[in-house]
Amino acid sequence: MDDIKLFQLALGLTPPWQVRDCRFDPTQRRLDIDLDFPKGSEFACPECGAPAKAYDTQDKQWRHLDFFQHACQLHARLPRVNCPKCGVRQVSVPWARPGSGFTLLFEAYVLALARHMPVLAVAQLVGEHDTRLWRLIDHWVNDARERRDDSAVQEIGIDETSSKRGHNYISVFVDLAQRCVLFATPGKDAATVEAFARDLKAHGGDPEKILEVCSDLSKAFIAGVRDNLTKAKHTFDKFHLIKMLNEAVDEVRRAEQEERPEALVHTRYLWLKNPANLSCQQLTRLMGFLESRQTLKTARAYRIKLSFQHLFNCNKGDAERFFKDWYFWATHSRLEPIVKVAKTLLAHQDGVLRWFRSRVSNGLLEGINSLIQAAKAKARGYRSVRNLITMVYLIAGRLDIRVTHTI
16 A cells, blocks of 8 residues: 555545645654645535535645654645535635634644643644644634533532732632533623623523522622522522631731730641641640630630531521521620621621522532632643633533544
């Protein structure tokens, strides 16, 4: 079998396309394959599908998968047909999408790599500029999102994540049932929820069908949900509530350490963890603080935090009474940071206790946020917020990306 027939079979070309010639340049480490069609060949009109003969041609080339370790380029005369119905139209080739300088197999390969590697590293691996690869990835992500059906979405989680250093954020909206990112947009204000509602409608969903929303206590998210997802009940994520109390405990510790520096030296992480997550040595030290007759303010704040966590172990019928008792204890603790958080939780009591009906939380979003931050760290940041959002969809959107090809 000669090399022409070999590449003809390897590429899986269908008539009228055939391999005309191939050239390998060892100095350039490159393989060039010329594709062509016999004179008088007919092609399907890209609009109506009617057969028509070539009207004229234009030379084009496409980057293909490497031949062993060598770059491979496909070359062809790309014809236009003169369709009696549609007029002169550019023919679509089976190995590449219109307007792309890459074959479909090459694009599928790049997409597979980009899920696990920084795009700049992929560009260096395949020998292409990363800007071209970002355009490729952006095309297929947008193509998959356009075909997404959100008609069944009823429960969503909302969270923000940093896009770069400083106060730069994107808001991420997740389908809690399907466990995938539905929408991501710059900012973390109420307008992000409005933008999500528009995007939901564009994909067959209905904001009126959103029945459960989970988020932190962000005033912007609360207002956005109230104005745009009018039938939704709002559950405030229990992990964010506990985080608020952790921050209050740490604030009490810092203030007390200024008064008694010798008592609390090197104890910060002791108070931020639950007893079950401490080492034996740390647990022994913690119990010494908690059982000491000279009760530290930080120890009292820590007990109040642990007690609040027990709220989520209550039966639904006992939860409201438990919360009221806890609130009384917290507000009479004379620990200002704890009192402040307790009053905030009382002001949002319905959303705090809604968990006992909805059972939704943003634990999934915390996992997705970890993936996003890990990807951002590996890439050492992204050139634009658009690139970050594209990557969020690629790694966490569970998109149905269909890179169909015949070779």
